[in-house]
Amino acid sequence: MNAVTPFEGIGASVKRKEDLRFLSGRGQYTDDINRPGQAYAYILRSPHAHARIAGIDTATAAAMPGVLAIYTGADTAGLGSIPCGWQIHNKDGSPMAEPRHPMLAEGKVRHVGDQVAVVIAESRAQAKDAAEAIGVDYDVLPAAPTLDAAQVPGAPLVHDGVAGNICYDWHIGDKAVNDAAFAAAAKIVTFETTNNRLVPNAMEPRAAIGDYDTTTGEYTLFTTSQNPHVIRLLMGAFVLQIPEAKLRVVAPDVGGGFGSKIYHYAEEAIVTWAAGKLGRPVKWTCERTESFMSDAHGRDHITKCSLALDANGKFLGLRVHTQANMGAYLSTFAPCVPTYLYATLLAGVYTTPTIYCEVTAVFTNTVPVDAYRGAGRPEATYLLERLVDIAAAETGIDRVEIRRRNFIPNDAFPYQTPVALQYDSGNYTATLDAALQAADWAGFEARRAEAAKHGKLRGIGCSTYLEACGIAPSAVVGSLGARAGLYEVGTIRVHPTGSVTVLTGAHSHGQGHETTFAQLVADRLGVPVAQVDVVHGDTAKVPFGMGTYGSRSLAVGGSAMFKAMDKIIAKGRKIAAHLMEASVEDIEFDRGTFRVAGTDRTKALAEISLAAYVPHNYPIEELEPGLEETAFYDPKNFTYPGGCHIAEIEIDPETGKVSVVNFTAVDDVGRVINPMIVEGQVQGGVAQGIGQALLEHAVYDADGQLLSGSMMDYTMPRADDLPLVGVATHTTLCTHNPLGVKGCGEVGAIGSPPAVMNAVVDALKSYGVRHIEMPATPAKIWGILHAGRKLAAE
Amino acid sequence: MPQVTLTVNGKTSTVEVEGRTLLVELLREKLRLTGTHVGCDTSQCGACVVHVNGDSVKSCTMLALQAEGAEVTTIEGLAKPDGTLHPMQEAFREYHALQCGFCTPGMVMSAIDLVQKHPQGLSEKEIREGLEGNLCRCTGYHNIVKAIAAAQEVMHGRRSELASAAE
Numbered sequence: 001m002n003a004v005t006p007f008e009g010i011g012a013s014v015k016r017k018e019d020l021r022f023l024s025g026r027g028q029y030t031d032d033i034n035r036p037g038q039a040y041a042y043i044l045r046s047p048h049a050h051a052r053i054a055g056i057d058t059a060t061a062a063a064m065p066g067v068l069a070i071y072t073g074a075d076t077a078g079l080g081s082i083p084c085g086w087q088i089h090n091k092d093g094s095p096m097a098e099p100r101h102p103m104l105a106e107g108k109v110r111h112v113g114d115q116v117a118v119v120i121a122e123s124r125a126q127a128k129d130a131a132e133a134i135g136v137d138y139d140v141l142p143a144a145p146t147l148d149a150a151q152v153p154g155a156p157l158v159h160d161g162v163a164g165n166i167c168y169d170w171h172i173g174d175k176a177v178n179d180a181a182f183a184a185a186a187k188i189v190t191f192e193t194t195n196n197r198l199v200p201n202a203m204e205p206r207a208a209i210g211d212y213d214t215t216t217g218e219y220t221l222f223t224t225s226q227n228p229h230v231i232r233l234l235m236g237a238f239v240l241q242i243p244e245a246k247l248r249v250v251a252p253d254v255g256g257g258f259g260s261k262i263y264h265y266a267e268e269a270i271v272t273w274a275a276g277k278l279g280r281p282v283k284w285t286c287e288r289t290e291s292f293m294s295d296a297h298g299r300d301h302i303t304k305c306s307l308a309l310d311a312n313g314k315f316l317g318l319r320v321h322t323q324a325n326m327g328a329y330l331s332t333f334a335p336c337v338p339t340y341l342y343a344t345l346l347a348g349v350y351t352t353p354t355i356y357c358e359v360t361a362v363f364t365n366t367v368p369v370d371a372y373r374g375a376g377r378p379e380a381t382y383l384l385e386r387l388v389d390i391a392a393a394e395t396g397i398d399r400v401e402i403r404r405r406n407f408i409p410n411d412a413f414p415y416q417t418p419v420a421l422q423y424d425s426g427n428y429t430a431t432l433d434a435a436l437q438a439a440d441w442a443g444f445e446a447r448r449a450e451a452a453k454h455g456k457l458r459g460i461g462c463s464t465y466l467e468a469c470g471i472a473p474s475a476v477v478g479s480l481g482a483r484a485g486l487y488e489v490g491t492i493r494v495h496p497t498g499s500v501t502v503l504t505g506a507h508s509h510g511q512g513h514e515t516t517f518a519q520l521v522a523d524r525l526g527v528p529v530a531q532v533d534v535v536h537g538d539t540a541k542v543p544f545g546m547g548t549y550g551s552r553s554l555a556v557g558g559s560a561m562f563k564a565m566d567k568i569i570a571k572g573r574k575i576a577a578h579l580m581e582a583s584v585e586d587i588e589f590d591r592g593t594f595r596v597a598g599t600d601r602t603k604a605l606a607e608i609s610l611a612a613y614v615p616h617n618y619p620i621e622e623l624e625p626g627l628e629e630t631a632f633y634d635p636k637n638f639t640y641p642g643g644c645h646i647a648e649i650e651i652d653p654e655t656g657k658v659s660v661v662n663f664t665a666v667d668d669v670g671r672v673i674n675p676m677i678v679e680g681q682v683q684g685g686v687a688q689g690i691g692q693a694l695l696e697h698a699v700y701d702a703d704g705q706l707l708s709g710s711m712m713d714y715t716m717p718r719a720d721d722l723p724l725v726g727v728a729t730h731t732t733l734c735t736h737n738p739l740g741v742k743g744c745g746e747v748g749a750i751g752s753p754p755a756v757m758n759a760v761v762d763a764l765k766s767y768g769v770r771h772i773e774m775p776a777t778p779a780k781i782w783g784i785l786h787a788g789r790k791l792a793a794e
Numbered sequence: 795m796p797q798v799t800l801t802v803n804g805k806t807s808t809v810e811v812e813g814r815t816l817l818v819e820l821l822r823e824k825l826r827l828t829g830t831h832v833g834c835d836t837s838q839c840g841a842c843v844v845h846v847n848g849d850s851v852k853s854c855t856m857l858a859l860q861a862e863g864a865e866v867t868t869i870e871g872l873a874k875p876d877g878t879l880h881p882m883q884e885a886f887r888e889y890h891a892l893q894c895g896f897c898t899p900g901m902v903m904s905a906i907d908l909v910q911k912h913p914q915g916l917s918e919k920e921i922r923e924g925l926e927g928n929l930c931r932c933t934g935y936h937n938i939v940k941a942i943a944a945a946q947e948v949m950h951g952r953r954s955e956l957a958s959a960a961e
């Protein structure tokens with residue numbers, strides 16, 4: 001036989017296994033699931049940002065058609081608080097303020113959208129109708145919806161016990177060393193900026209179905225989650241006190257997450273608890289307007305920073321003070337985002353010898369803020385890459401040259417930064433050079449001149465970024481305040497006839513794990529991708545898992561699979577040795593074939609697995625039957641993807657509209673398993689980054705009303721807002737995981753905003769513009785162009 | 795309760811609905827055709843797009859009763875009975891034009907209507923403008939645009955087979 005099987009292993013752009021069901025309407029998202037006898041929940045939410053609840057009258061509503069139950073905070077007050085997964089300590093060593101986060105409001109509402117009551121009825125419409133008939137007597141209080149409003153003297157207190165609304169006041173770095181560097185500087189560049197608040201807006205709104213089996217006492221929760229095992233742990237152990245063995249959490253197909261579906265949300269606990277109370281399944285589906293006021297938002301920092309340089313443009317020190325908005329309650333990961341996922345990234349790709357960063361986290365009367373694609377790293381990268389461009393402008397050194405002068409050189413790895421991280425590998429010059437060439441940076445001035453002939457202002461900008469992902473070594477994050485380990489779990493089950501089921505604790509909500517993970521198995525065990533099934537998202541099927549976020553699925557989850565395959569191969573060699581009457585040391589294994597070294601005696605994996613399950617001729621004294629292995633993999637370090645993004649933009653002075661005309665990304669994401677999927681991840685991330693730079697902004701008014709509270713008011717990038725995005729990779733391998741992978745899910749959203757904003761500022765340099773805040777909306781640009789500040793001599 | 799009779803993917807059904815029931819609710823909840831999705835409540839996202847009498851329609855923005863007598867096609871009705879995918883479905887797969895898959899049914903239904911209404915062919919810019927009513931949060935649209943450009947060649951008979959994404 002000389003049939004050629006297409007190569008499906010590492011490096012092949014295998015078409016996705018999951019596509020067929022999605023393309024034919026056979027995906028199973030949470031709202032597609034219906035349980036027999038299911039009732040529907042509707043959540044009544046606060047219309048006020050801050051109010052005391054003087055009373056709730058549910059009598060009329062309770063008597064309405066179809067209503068089964070109405071619950072308020074009085075009913076759930078005995079249950080646990082929605083927990084926070086990370087504890088940060090103040091400068092003085094005391095722990096952060098961590099006020100109770102109730103499932104349903106208890107006496108006070110703290111943001112527009114806070115849950116006040118839940119109505120459960122026979123139909124969704126009936127539940128909604130009844131919710132409108134609930135009378136809530138609010139004593140409206142002044143609100144503190146912004147970082148500034150929450151920190152003025154005498155500001156309203158979001159939580160009565162939290163003085164000054166300060167959640168924590170944290171720092172990292174050696175202040176004395178930092179001060180000395182600034183004292184010796186030839187030049188100091190300072191800069192203040194706001195990182196605009198964003199709404200993640202995964203296209204699938206959140207949903208949850210609680211189910212309770214009255215005979216077994218088992219609860220099941222179907223939920224739109226990126227990490228079902230973590231939800232089981234948080235909700236079971238902390239909120240509802242249900243032992244793991246009696247609680248199954250299923251996260252079926254999930255329509256995008258971008259961080260917003262990591263967290264344990266009140267609605268999950270509400271439907272699970274209510275299902276137990278009523279003995280019926282209870283389904284809740286979020287409407288988009290509710291998503292805007294109940295999904296965790298992202299970003300929302302105000303930062304002051306200074307960069308000290310010597311006379312040659314070498315960075316001597318960086319000093320940063322950031323205020324971070326936590327919202328009204330602490331969401332699951334919120335406290336670590338502006339600290340350990342942010343300040344530790346401030347070295348970027350540069351040799352800055354000293355960095356000192358202070359972070360003040362503040363409660364406000366807004367939706368909780370937590371990780372959104374990139375989480376802390378986009379904020380750090382934006383600040384750093386804008387600061388470097390400003391430093392270039394103010395020292396007269398070319399933007400690219402100043403970066404080169406400060407790059408961590410290729411021979412410096414492993415490189416210890418002054419802010420805790422140790423980078424394992426990278427080649428920042430290579431990604432920069434490749435991007436400059438792909439974007440034809442050298443030819444830009446001609447394109448600028450050409451655009452000018454047509455009345456357009458053209459600009460170009462780059463960012464040379466780095467991020468830390470593959471989250472994370474458990475002992476390290478534990479010492480920093482994480483309340484969980486961040487390993488991952490993989491099981492490889494080789495069936496009797498040689499097909500494979502992979503069980504993974506990672507969760508796919510667009511990333512294509514069913515394909516990429518199958519490729520890992522194909523590459524190593526030689527089993528065709530079509531015969532590898534990847535199972536995820538169900539605590540009843542997968543032993544354990546920490547889920548998908550922080551670009552960790554492949555680096556941590558894939559490594560767990562790799563370790564499990566090590567065990568499969570080790571056991572397979574023993575079986576093969578027995579079958580071929582050779583010694584184990586002489587058995588070689590390569591892509592599905594066990595061979596006695598130096599001979600043509602071989603056994604295929606399927607023969608080994610058959611022997612393992614039908615152990616007639618088998619070393620039964622020393623080996624158990626079966627061929628299934630599980631590994632827990634705890635990473636040794638973070639991984640450090642990096643690269644260069646270049647944006648070329650054009651401004652129409654008539655309208656102020658910024659169009660991205662070219663976008664080039666050259667990323668080092670470590671070893672690439674499926675180039676097609678990696679490109680797609682980068683393109684999607686870049687789209688979100690361009691969205692942040694040009695379009696998106698969650699805005700609260702002084703009363704705490706969310707002004708951009710629907711898709712009509714909050715501008716998401718549409719097809720005609722975006723260019724084709726050229727993606728290339730340049731690989732340096734991760735040195736500490738067995739696959740050499742780094743992660744690609746977040747790089748697009750991290751590298752792109754400063755590239756776009758550097759280009760916008762470049763386009764406007766003749767107008768004397770030093771900096772523009774994101775988003776660079778047409779109104780903002782038009783205002784600048786028409787403010788009569790044109791300095792260029794004409 | 796009022797009734798509505800309509801043909802969905804070739805099958806005629808008579809269903810009781812409330813006056814306020816939306817077409818998408820009828821499809822998802824009464825007919826259990828859950829391939830059509832709901833991504834918003836302001837007619838912005840296009841996750842709910844189906845074909846009604848040959849035109850793409852946001853099924854969240856049409857009352858079920860307005861579909862009386864209509865021929866409706868949903869994503870479930872696109873493939874041939876033997877499972878052969880529509881060229882647009884095929885192109886989305888070939889060009890990796892979907893990630894989480896949630897926008898995909900609406901995106902595919904919109905794209906088919908767009909291509910059918912432009913037999914002369916669409917440029918990249920026209921495809922982008924034609925997708926104005928559909929949001930995707932995952933892909934950045936890059937591969938969606940490429941998939942539609944490739945599918946139109948097959949749909950208009952200019953190519954017998956889909957060009958491979960690698961070409």
Ligand code: FES
Pocket residue numbers: 831832833834835836837838839840841842843852853854855
């Ligand atoms: S559901 Fe968003 S447009 Fe119909």
Ligand code: FES
Pocket residue numbers: 203255256510891892893894895896897898929930931932933
């Ligand atoms: S593929 Fe996820 S929204 Fe389009």
